[in-house]
Amino acid sequence: MIEFSHLYKSYDKKNHALKDINLKIDSGEFVFLMGPSGAGKSTFFKMITAYDSPTSGKIKVGSFDLNSMKEKDLASYRRRLGIVFQDFKLLPDRTVYENVSLPLRVQKHHETFVRKRATEVLELVGLAEKFDQFPEFLSGGEQQRTAIARAIIHQPGVLIADEPTGNLDPEMSSKIIDVFEKVCAQGTTVVIATHDHELVKRKNKKTIELRNGSVFQMSL
Numbered sequence: 001m002i003e004f005s006h007l008y009k010s011y012d013k014k015n016h017a018l019k020d021i022n023l024k025i026d027s028g029e030f031v032f033l034m035g036p037s038g039a040g041k042s043t044f045f046k047m048i049t050a051y052d053s054p055t056s057g058k059i060k061v062g063s064f065d066l067n068s069m070k071e072k073d074l075a076s077y078r079r080r081l082g083i084v085f086q087d088f089k090l091l092p093d094r095t096v097y098e099n100v101s102l103p104l105r106v107q108k109h110h111e112t113f114v115r116k117r118a119t120e121v122l123e124l125v126g127l128a129e130k131f132d133q134f135p136e137f138l139s140g141g142e143q144q145r146t147a148i149a150r151a152i153i154h155q156p157g158v159l160i161a162d163e164p165t166g167n168l169d170p171e172m173s174s175k176i177i178d179v180f181e182k183v184c185a186q187g188t189t190v191v192i193a194t195h196d197h198e199l200v201k202r203k204n205k206k207t208i209e210l211r212n213g214s215v216f217q218m219s220l
């Protein structure tokens, strides 16, 4: 569960990047975060990832109270998160398997377990046959599915994605959202920032719309 209460974030004295945000996202929910450029979406994600802290107000994610979190707990908190970016951020000189398995190898898991999990997540995103391929030989949609596999290999409780379909055509975008829905169906909370009104309309999910740092409207 993600809970914002009376959360404000200001980068300077006059302007609020986020203004009195009060909302709850339940465990296992699928949410689109919308709003024009400058509305506060990246700041909203920075609050969830604890890469920045609120000016005032509270944020809790699962059992973690992010306001009072100690530096030493940050790493274990962030291991509960998965993050997907618009530009995929794959390592070009590593295969799909090497990219996807990186989070587990950093944690020094046994190779047998890593291969098993990588196979599972690549099957989930529909890329099992690309195991040994290099990113440059993949389409944009396949690269993004590789990035999603990497983001979920450690079974995060929360998956956030900042404009994950921003570089993809409508058909590919729809398929990427289908993959996020599969991840959500396995119990992960999914929050996706997007500008794509058409996509959001088609998918009929909970939507939080930010404008000038405030929640403008929330649907479902």
Ligand code: ADP
Binding pocket: 011, 012, 015, 016, 017, 035, 036, 037, 038, 039, 040, 041, 042, 043, 044
């Ligand atoms: P979005 O992701 O919806 O485009 P942001 O969260 O990036 O919106 O920005 C919200 C507001 O906060 C904007 O007015 C932006 O200029 C301001 N802002 C964001 N990050 C910073 C920063 N590091 N320093 C100063 N102002 C910032």
